[in-house]
Amino acid sequence: MERVDVTREHPARKVAEITLGFWLAKVVATTLGEVAGDAIAQTLNLGYVAGLAITLGLLAAFLVAQVRADRYRPFLFWATIVGTTTAGTEIADLSTHTLNLGYNVTSAILFGGMLLTLGIWYLRRGTCDVSAVVDRESELFFWGAVLFSNSLGTAFGDGLVYVFGLTYTTGSLVCMAVIGAVLLLHYVARINAAFIFWAAFVFTRPFGADFGNLLTKEAAKGGFGLNTFATALVCVLLLAGIVVCFERRQHLVDGRGRSPA
Template structure:
């Protein structure tokens, strides 16, 4: 008696469905995504300062605290079987908090400086993206489904957040632009990225990660304009108050703004 064929819908070998759309474990990069991201980065800056400076725990202790929280949240994110907005944004916020304290520890405690720290972190971001591309064939966030892809994604996010902190501090404190000038320059750069997205065929993943990096120093400069002393060009609002307000704002945005997992045809070519 001949054996049944396994090539047509056998339970042992699932049927390939051309064009089948598989959801990613990260959200689509919509306007709502970027709005929440900017609030998260601003919260990360003031929250990090609240722990390290206002509470006086220092950069190393702050990095350890936020690093531990990030590890717990990231483990939950990787174990999750689908995109969960509250969990995802909790991880993003943890990366902004840890990135803030880590960048300040390297720049100030270790004496690397803003410019040196920014160059090192830029190299880490680029190296991670290159390794990701060579390993999985694409760095498109719509394909982030497997634990390996998530590993590359969150490593890039963490390096990007830390880079953004160092870059934002350098622009505000050392470049002579000040808080408002730095924010304006970053906004102009983001407008250019948006124009390239809408009017050119420049790599979408490259534009996404460029915008992801740029929104971090934007959040940092906005935070500095809120919590720095009036004599230094800020509003002088204490970090703990700002952190509480921003946490409420962010929670409201995550709950109210419609979000869905990024989707991409499984058979589509990766850019």
């Protein structure tokens, strides 16, 4: 097992700084992924198999570029996150609807895949901390865990509505409550930071999924019935704005923190 020296200012870091901006961008990216996935499979009526093929192709292109990049590049990183959320939507929907595995079985399979990925990552590298993603092997484990978590979040979020009978609004509120509880534990208990991160990462996905469904599903299903493509475009613009604002702020903070030459 090779342990990685985790340093926040490592010049080769490949993951965004975990700040408020990160979590805001993550929620918007998950909402965008849900809406875009539904637009491809349902609005365009291509089906989940074709939708999965398209989204996995796009994800593969983003992922290759991301892994080959020499350092963290904000728009490439977030495009890859959106790729995982969109493909995750198709993976979960194909499993639950086309393969008829249901929400509970699909969630269990995806949860097991995520735990296995994190477990192997920990055994190989000695940590699952995202600040240690500074080499190719750790980055591949990171993106594997991200894809599993975003697929899991879709299945879990849909399950809250279609299995437990919650509305899209109450489903989102439940996920917000869980995220709040996880963050509270971070401040009041000595819990591993990597566990806190991945727990919050998982539950921001069903929050975004249910919120996306709330915006675009027809009124008969409890949604607002907004156009999926227009909603996706708004999410793209909002995500870009968040990334630009918080990256500029981070550069200012880093600039003040450096000693004069």
